[in-house]
Amino acid sequence: MSDSSSFRPAVPLSAMTRADGGALRILVVDDEPALTDLLRMALRYEGWEVETAGNGANALATARRFNPDLVILDIMLPDLDGLSILARLRARDADLPVLFLTAKDALDDRIAGLTAGGDDYVTKPFSLEELVARIRGLLRRAALVTPEQIGPIVQVGDLILNEDSHEVERGGDPIDLTATEFELLRYLMRNPRRLLSKMQILDRVWNYEFDGRTSIVELYISYLRRKIDAGREPMIHTSRGVGYMIKPARVSAE
Template sequence: MPAACGTPGVRQGAVRVLIVDDEPELTELLAWAVADAGWQAFSAADGREALTMARGCAPHAVVLDGMLPDLDGVHVLRRLRYENARLPVLMLTARDALEHRLDGLSAGADDYVTKPFSLEEVMLRLRGLLRRAGAEPEAADEPVRVLGDLVLAERTRQVQRAGTPIALTAKEFDLLNFLIRHPRQVLSKAQILGEVWNSSFDSEGNLVEVYIYGLRAKIDKGRAPMIHTVRGAGYVIRAADDGR
């Protein structure tokens, strides 16, 4: 569940994201993605609560549904802008609500995503807003690992392949980072568990296989594969043009 202002679960110094939506399942999904990115999630189910939360929690960014049960999302946006002109706001709008999207942008929304949306797209857009606002560090002058056309920035946890950004969960990023630090080296499941999960648990289960499958679906989909299974031994990553 997203934290509430003033609760012991609020982390000092964390990037704070306020999610404003009256659909509990969607709010939980967004809150999970925000937490998985290493940020602190707060939530409000209506416009009045959102304004109260924004004043009390001082979020670094807001994800705002355009259709709320009390105050219209555009009205909430204008109030947020009046109280903090630089607060990044990402609006969620219905796919057929062109007029509403234009109203939101004219009222000061920094970006918008139409429903139904890709969670990865929301997180990429939100990260971009946070970076431009200075809440997330810039990618310049940070450790960067390159393998073929795959680029991984360690501090900002950004990944690109052939210039296309790829959104990963926190554990997917940790797994890829471990693999790319050992290119062309076969890594056993036990090594991966010990490094990425800092544990030997699930050594007989399929946790690693599940995460490798998910990582392949994002890194290798539609491209020459980089992540390979060495049957009975483990996994290896190598550049697509590396035949070894």
């Protein structure tokens, strides 16, 4: 598995959301803090909401509160084993997708997990790319997500972003962005009409490099506004004390 000290996630393939447009919710259950921290970072990069738990009791309590769309579940935990947790989760939601993590590579362990009702398994150590691909496959099969975007183009209203070429234009006019401005805009555009907090943005765009100093978010939002919204109907909106949202500009009546 990737070393968390050098981890920089690859560009996500495409945004997957709930059918109602909300962010998918993933619960990660494992007693290794370094692993849960790494998975939280990688899965949040996909635009998903992530909660973690280090034991079975916390996992069950978090599942009741968080209502996850998918659970990543370690078979070996300090209190309850993964199979027992699965049974309790399925008693509450029979269709909840569950992907097992296991340090064991024995065939009987894999069979036990799948016959108990698990949907898939990944054996440690694993690659983040493989795990994300497995999650996407489970979510598609569960019919929980909206159709994925085809190709590298992300569009909100008349604002278009090309993830391959890093070109951005609004209303046909090209817009030059720095690398950080591009990452910030991409995150906003992958979550249209969703209010994102400063901490969510800091986590996703800066990977905690500024240690909670959200003023950097305010600064870069102001940079983006000058380039995206200057002289046009605004697309980037502020909810004071909460965060920021991007949405299509209102069309003025002729």
